[in-house]
Amino acid sequence: MTSFSLGDTDFLRDGQPHQVISGAIHYFRVHPDQWQDRIRKARLMGLNTIETYVAWNAHEPERGAWDTTGWNDLGRFLDLVHEEGLDAIVRPGPYICAEWHNGGLPVWLTGSVDGLRSSAPDFLAEVSAYLRRVYDIVAPRQIERGGPVVLVQIENEYGAYGADQAYLEALVAVTRDAGITVPLTTVDQPVDRMLRDGSLPELHKTASFGSRSTERLATLRRHQPTGPLMCSEFWDGWFDWWGGVHHTTDVHAAAADLDALLAAGASVNIYMFHGGTNFALTNGANDKGRYLPLVTSYDYDAPLDEAGNPTAKFFAFREVIARHAPVPDELPPAAPAAPAFEVDLRAAGAWTEGEGIEPRTALPQTFDALGHRSALIRYDVELPTEHGGLLLIGEVRDLAWASVDGRPVGTLSRTRQDRTLRIPPGRTLSILVEDQGRVNYDHRLGEEKGLIGEITLDGAPLGGWRSTPLDVAELAAGVAARATADGGGDGPSAWTAEFALDAAADLFLDTAAWSKGFAFVNGFFLGRYWRNGPQRTLYVPEPVTRAGANSLVVLELEQVLDPVVRFVGGLALGATEE
Known part of the structure; x- marks a missing residue:
C-alpha cells in the first residue's frame, strides 16, 4: 500500500x-x-x-x-x-x-x-x-x-x-x-x-x-x-x-x-x-x-x-x-499534416422559425423561466402603432437581432451596453436573442438570460410577447436532410456540405468566410464561430470524423460571405499582442 x-x-x-x-x-x-x-x-x-x-x-x-x-x-x-x-x-x-x-x-x-x-x-x-x-x-x-x-x-x-x-x-x-x-x-x-x-x-x-x-x-x-x-x-x-x-x-x-x-x-x-x-x-x-x-x-x-x-x-x-526530476527519453511523435481542402456549401433555408409558447406574456420569458439550455430564443410582439418609435429595453443578455415584418433593423449588444433601437413602421417586431455564455466568476453566477426588465416603445410599455425557444442542436439535426437551392441571403440561414476523407483525421475548419453562428460535423457540435475574432478555426477532433463520407451543418445568424467550406492545415487562433 x-x-x-x-x-x-x-x-x-x-x-x-x-x-x-x-x-x-x-x-x-x-x-x-x-x-x-x-x-x-x-x-x-x-x-x-x-x-x-x-x-x-x-x-x-x-x-x-x-x-x-x-x-x-x-x-x-x-x-x-x-x-x-x-x-x-x-x-x-x-x-x-x-x-x-x-x-x-x-x-x-x-x-x-x-x-x-x-x-x-x-x-x-x-x-x-x-x-x-x-x-x-x-x-x-x-x-x-x-x-x-x-x-x-x-x-x-x-x-x-x-x-x-x-x-x-x-x-x-x-x-x-x-x-x-x-x-x-x-x-x-x-x-x-x-x-x-x-x-x-x-x-x-x-x-x-x-x-x-x-x-x-x-x-x-x-x-x-x-x-x-x-x-x-x-x-x-x-x-x-x-x-x-x-x-x-x-x-x-x-x-x-x-x-x-x-x-x-x-x-x-x-x-x-x-x-x-x-x-x-x-x-x-x-x-x-x-x-x-x-x-x-x-x-x-x-x-x-x-x-x-x-x-x-x-x-x-x-x-x-x-533539471529537477527524471524525464523519459521518449518524445511525442510529430503530428501528421491535417487535410486541407475546400468544398461548396449548399443553402438549406431559414432555421429560426418555430411555434411560440402561448399565452403571450407582458414581458418576454427568460431562458431560465422556460428552462431553456440552448443558445437562442426568438421573441415576437405585435406593434401597437404602425408609426414605429424608440425601443428601450432594460437589459439585453447577451446579443440580439431585431427585425420588423421580417426586415432587419439592427442589433443590440450587452458588450456594447446597448439598450435602445429606432424601430421603423410595421406590424410585428421580432427579436432573436443569443445567450453568449454564462459568467463564470464572482457574483454574476446564475444571472438570468434573455430580454431583462421592462420594454417600452416611445415610453409606453410594450406587452403581449410570444417566446420561442430554439435548440440549435435539434435544429441542426433537422437541417441535415433538407438542403435546397435557395440562396442564403441576409439573416439566419442554414447550410450543409458533404466531404470525403481517406481516413479519420483531426481537421481545422476555417470560418473566415462566414459571420456568426454554430457548426456541426457528423452531428457533433463543434461550437460557436464569429468574425469578431480572434479565433478563426474550429477544431474537429479525429474521433468525430470517419473514412468516407462526412457531413457539415452550419447555422449562420447573419450572412455567409462566401458559400464555401475550407479546411486548413492547422489552428488559426488570431493575432497576438506581440
Whole structure:
C-alpha cells in the first residue's frame, strides 16, 4: 500500500519527500477517445501527476439526471491516469471557474437556491448530494486503495468570493464522511485577504499565479508556515474572448518561472498542460464592468495546443523539469499534416422559425423561466402603432437581432451596453436573442438570460410577447436532410456540405468566410464561430470524423460571405499582442 501525506516541508510519498509536478487536463474539454493520448504526452514532458476539475453542470445539466458516461466518465479518466503511472489531483468545486459556463454550477441550481457558495441550508443540501456522487468515484481511486488520487481540493479560490467558514467546514465534513482520506487543499491567489478568507486551519493552503514565483511563494509561506509549498495553478497562458486578441505568454519567461518554483522545492500544477475546447455551448464569460463572452477554443497557449500537439512551451518546460526530476527519453511523435481542402456549401433555408409558447406574456420569458439550455430564443410582439418609435429595453443578455415584418433593423449588444433601437413602421417586431455564455466568476453566477426588465416603445410599455425557444442542436439535426437551392441571403440561414476523407483525421475548419453562428460535423457540435475574432478555426477532433463520407451543418445568424467550406492545415487562433 502506497501512502501520501504532508510532511514538515514536503509532500511525503511512502514517507519520502516528493515533489508534485502536475499538469491540468479537463476531461470534459477533450474527446474521451483522446484522453489517453493527452495523458501519455504529459508523462513524456516529465509530469508525475494530472489535475482535473469536475464540472457539476456537465454531469447534471438537469436536476436528477446524473451522468458518468462518455465525456463524463471521470472514473475512466482517472483509471487512464493510473495506467500511465501518474498520480491525480481532483478539484470537484462545486464552483470551478475555469472559464466554463456558469463556473461549473448547473443553471437549475443557481436559478433555484439562494446563498450560492455559502452555508445557506438549501445550497449546502444540493452541494452535499453532488459531492457524495463525485466521491463515490474518487474514494476507491485514492492512492491508499491502489489508485492515483493523492490530493482533493475544497472549493476553489474561495477567498476571492467569500469568507463563510461554516461553508468550508461543511464541505470538509462531507468530504471526510465520504471516505476521502488523502490531504485536502485550498487554492487562492497570493493576496493576504484571499489566503486568509479562503481556507481553514486544517486545510493545506496553495496558491495560484503565473509569474514572480519567489515573491509569491514567500506570501504563501506567511499563511502556510509548515508543509510543502505548492503553486496549484501555475498560469502558463491565458484565455481569449470574442473581440480581443489571442493571448500568449513568453516561452522563456514562463520556463524561468517554472524553474524558480521547482528550484525552491515547491510543487506545481501547470494550468493548463492541455486546455482543449469549449465544445457546443460550454464557454463561459467574464464581466468586470463589461461583458466579455469567451471563445470556443481553450488552447490557453499551453504546452499541448488545442489539438493535442506539443508546442515550443512543451519542450522548454520539459528541459526545465529534467533539471529537477527524471524525464523519459521518449518524445511525442510529430503530428501528421491535417487535410486541407475546400468544398461548396449548399443553402438549406431559414432555421429560426418555430411555434411560440402561448399565452403571450407582458414581458418576454427568460431562458431560465422556460428552462431553456440552448443558445437562442426568438421573441415576437405585435406593434401597437404602425408609426414605429424608440425601443428601450432594460437589459439585453447577451446579443440580439431585431427585425420588423421580417426586415432587419439592427442589433443590440450587452458588450456594447446597448439598450435602445429606432424601430421603423410595421406590424410585428421580432427579436432573436443569443445567450453568449454564462459568467463564470464572482457574483454574476446564475444571472438570468434573455430580454431583462421592462420594454417600452416611445415610453409606453410594450406587452403581449410570444417566446420561442430554439435548440440549435435539434435544429441542426433537422437541417441535415433538407438542403435546397435557395440562396442564403441576409439573416439566419442554414447550410450543409458533404466531404470525403481517406481516413479519420483531426481537421481545422476555417470560418473566415462566414459571420456568426454554430457548426456541426457528423452531428457533433463543434461550437460557436464569429468574425469578431480572434479565433478563426474550429477544431474537429479525429474521433468525430470517419473514412468516407462526412457531413457539415452550419447555422449562420447573419450572412455567409462566401458559400464555401475550407479546411486548413492547422489552428488559426488570431493575432497576438506581440
